[in-house]
Amino acid sequence: xxxxxxxxxxxxxxxxxxxxxxxxxxxxxxxxxxxxxxxxxxxxxxxxxxxxxxxxxxxxxxxxxxxxxxxxxxxxxxxxxxxxxxxxxxxxxxxxxxxxxxxxxxxxxxxxxxxxxxxxxxxxxxxxxxxxxxxxxxxxxxxxxxxxxxxxxxxxxxxxxxxxxxxxxxxxxxxxxxxxxxxxxxxxxxxxxxxxxxxxxxxxxxxxxxxxxxxxxxxxxxxxxxxxxxxxxxxxxxxxxxxxxxxxxxxxxxxxxxxxxxxx
Amino acid sequence: xxxxxxxxxxxxxxxxxxxxxxxxxxxxxxxxxxxxxxxxxxxxxxxxxxxxxxxxxxxxxxxxxxxxxxxxxxxxxxxxxxxxxxxxxxxxxxxxxxxxxxxxxxxxxxxxxxxxxxxxxxxxxxxxxxxxxxxxxxxxxxxxxxxxxxxxxxxxxxxxxxxxxxxxxxxxxxxxxxxxxxxxxxxxxxxxxxxxxxxxxxxxxxxxxxxxxxxxxxxxxxxxxxxxxxxxxxxxxxxxxxxx
Numbered sequence: 001x002x003x004x005x006x007x008x009x010x011x012x013x014x015x016x017x018x019x020x021x022x023x024x025x026x027x028x029x030x031x032x033x034x035x036x037x038x039x040x041x042x043x044x045x046x047x048x049x050x051x052x053x054x055x056x057x058x059x060x061x062x063x064x065x066x067x068x069x070x071x072x073x074x075x076x077x078x079x080x081x082x083x084x085x086x087x088x089x090x091x092x093x094x095x096x097x098x099x100x101x102x103x104x105x106x107x108x109x110x111x112x113x114x115x116x117x118x119x120x121x122x123x124x125x126x127x128x129x130x131x132x133x134x135x136x137x138x139x140x141x142x143x144x145x146x147x148x149x150x151x152x153x154x155x156x157x158x159x160x161x162x163x164x165x166x167x168x169x170x171x172x173x174x175x176x177x178x179x180x181x182x183x184x185x186x187x188x189x190x191x192x193x194x195x196x197x198x199x200x201x202x203x204x205x206x207x208x209x210x211x212x213x214x215x216x217x218x219x220x221x222x223x224x225x226x227x228x229x230x231x232x233x234x235x236x237x238x239x240x241x242x243x244x245x246x247x248x249x250x251x252x253x254x255x256x257x258x259x260x261x262x263x264x
Numbered sequence: 265x266x267x268x269x270x271x272x273x274x275x276x277x278x279x280x281x282x283x284x285x286x287x288x289x290x291x292x293x294x295x296x297x298x299x300x301x302x303x304x305x306x307x308x309x310x311x312x313x314x315x316x317x318x319x320x321x322x323x324x325x326x327x328x329x330x331x332x333x334x335x336x337x338x339x340x341x342x343x344x345x346x347x348x349x350x351x352x353x354x355x356x357x358x359x360x361x362x363x364x365x366x367x368x369x370x371x372x373x374x375x376x377x378x379x380x381x382x383x384x385x386x387x388x389x390x391x392x393x394x395x396x397x398x399x400x401x402x403x404x405x406x407x408x409x410x411x412x413x414x415x416x417x418x419x420x421x422x423x424x425x426x427x428x429x430x431x432x433x434x435x436x437x438x439x440x441x442x443x444x445x446x447x448x449x450x451x452x453x454x455x456x457x458x459x460x461x462x463x464x465x466x467x468x469x470x471x472x473x474x475x476x477x478x479x480x481x482x483x484x485x486x487x488x489x490x491x492x493x494x495x496x497x498x499x500x501x502x503x504x505x506x507x508x
Binding site for chain 2: 131132141146
């Protein structure tokens with residue numbers, strides 16, 4: 001009996017591994033086709049603009065809210081910590097590094113994974129189960145060029161200014177809290193920020209934007225295209241898209257920081 | 265002409281089609297009859313190259329499309345129009361935009377000609393006054409007529425219908441069937457109709473192929489269906505609608 005059980009588990013594991021590698025292969029081919037569609041950008045420029053509005057302009061409120069709240073909290077907590085060491089004047093420096101290198105881009109990535117990624121997954125999933133994607137193919141339109149490439153281009157363009165906005169809002173709220181909570185003069189705060197920031201800090205932060213754009217767009221779109229099994233299937237594929245892309249954003253955040261900081 | 269030669273298809277361990285051989289001549293209406301979930305719609309997708317068979321050959325006007333690349337298939341697909349079971353209309357576009365969508369996408373036609381073709385299809389489908397409505401505001405029969413109009417707008421040689429009367433009331437079904445009949449008489453179009461409703465077959469089809477357990481068990485002119493001895497065909501002739 002235990003032998004049968006172990007053999008059953010083994011077969012199940014092998015099948016799951018096979019399914020995983022097949023999915024990875026499909027995802028790789030899907031991604032290659034999305035990048036290979038870039039020359040069609042002129043044809044689909046209106047779709048790119050539409051998607052830029054959705055992932056860029058429409059995302060400003062959620063990016064601002066998350067950046068302002070995390071900047072303010074960071075200033076309070078780090079300020080309290082620095083006070084113990086009598087180094088409160090270093091608040092600007094520590095907050096700026098954390099926001100620009102790490103939390104600004106990361107929070108923006110997670111917020112857009114939830115907002116833009118879920119929209120992609122649900123919209124494309126609904127199109128898949130209602131055969132609209134098959135209809136595109138049946139009438140001679142490449143669905144990846146029409147639906148995925150504009151989303152990818154828009155995200156690549158818009159995630160950069162959103163990162164800048166997230167950094168700016170985070171630092172402004174940190175400065176406000178430094179002044180009103182810790183009673184640090186804004187001049188002292190900003191003097192600890194500007195002179196000490198170097199190119200590396202911006203490279204770390206802004207390199208993450210295109211990496212997150214690729215991860216979020218391709219993962220959510222792939223899951224939308226893979227939706228099966230009616231409306232419940234759309235729900236499943238959307239959730240999967242958000243969970244996987246958020247996880248990958250966290251992992252990519254770590255590796256981009258590590259690689260850039262070690263090599264610059 | 266569309267030909268399927270000994271086509272086999274498997275999804276995982278499940279064998280959907282086994283050695284299916286089928287020919288659809290130009291300017292004829294061929295029905296594919298069978299119970300739900302037997303692989304009838306899959307045959308239409310194979311004809312369009314939307315899915316690839318595991319074995320066998322698919323030829324469209326003599327061209328082997330079995331292993332053709334997706335980009336090369338686009339020209340082949342434009343020879344055929346497809347009406348999907350759920351219509352597959354773009355729900356964020358108006359009726360006019362739906363009808364003109366693929367002309368704008370894939371054919372370098374002047375806007376004036378596109379508008380003219382859209383107007384023709386609106387008239388053909390009897391949807392005057394609904395041009396600026398979204399699909400959700402139309403009835404099932406109207407949506408089906410828009411889907412037919414969208415398939416016709418390319419002026420294809422052949423049109424593929426996936427369950428054209430499924431989910432429609434008897435009056436709408438009758439309208440759709442007469443529309444399909446008129447396509448051959450007025451537009452010289454061939455058609456493939458996938459259905460599980462036997463009355464649809466007798467109403468419009470010149471020939472019929474019966475698909476049962478992944479195999480074609482009958483393929484001949486519609487009138488000869490009455491002479492078939494296969495127990496499944498005898499049972500469907502007595503029950504008329506396949507609710508399996």
